[in-house]
Amino acid sequence: MAPPLVERNTGDIIPAADHNDVKDYIEDAQYRVNTNALYILGSEVITGSYEIKNIGSTINEFSTDVTLGDDSDSAVPTEHAVKTYVDTSTELVVGTVSTTYTIGSEDVLLADPTGGNFDVTLPTATPEKKIDIKNLVLSGANKTVTVITPGAETIDNAASFTINKGESITVTSDDTNWWII
Numbered sequence: 001m002a003p004p005l006v007e008r009n010t011g012d013i014i015p016a017a018d019h020n021d022v023k024d025y026i027e028d029a030q031y032r033v034n035t036n037a038l039y040i041l042g043s044e045v046i047t048g049s050y051e052i053k054n055i056g057s058t059i060n061e062f063s064t065d066v067t068l069g070d071d072s073d074s075a076v077p078t079e080h081a082v083k084t085y086v087d088t089s090t091e092l093v094v095g096t097v098s099t100t101y102t103i104g105s106e107d108v109l110l111a112d113p114t115g116g117n118f119d120v121t122l123p124t125a126t127p128e129k130k131i132d133i134k135n136l137v138l139s140g141a142n143k144t145v146t147v148i149t150p151g152a153e154t155i156d157n158a159a160s161f162t163i164n165k166g167e168s169i170t171v172t173s174d175d176t177n178w179w180i181i
Helices: 079-089
Strands: 031-033 038-040 043-046 050-052 057-059 061-063 075-077 094-097 108-111 118-121 130-135 145-148 160-163 168-173 178-180
Touching: 075 079, 108 118, 130 145, 130 160, 160 168
Parallel strands: 061 075, 094 108, 108 130, 118 145
Antiparallel strands: 031 038, 038 043, 050 057, 130 168, 145 160, 168 178
């Protein structure tokens, strides 16, 4: 069990030399973050660096970078930074095609082969890329969309995969090939 917290007045700063008695207690404390310090139970208790046990990282910054571009183990993003990143990063790019096409930045491709069967070429496999492809033909003759891969890449160990009317597939990449999930 962690030692009891030293009583402090709201706003008192605990110097770095004195904050060891709260390190173990932090996991159980209610806290909030601002860009200058870590607050526990409403009082500013830590400024400067703080080492988090069991993960080997030292937090020395509260980041307001809304792109989360630094990829740092030493900065904690603020709630605003995370929300802004999520709000701007989760927009899907949707494309609609009706003829042979090579996928670019699309996350969703709506393929309409009403005018005749055609091929859709996947982009080069990149880590964790996911694409949904839907054949929009729902009735009548079976018009198909054949998904093909660039170069020597495969889709489920094959050079291509055919999507029949009304069907859809989701593919993801392992950085080398494409897999239907």
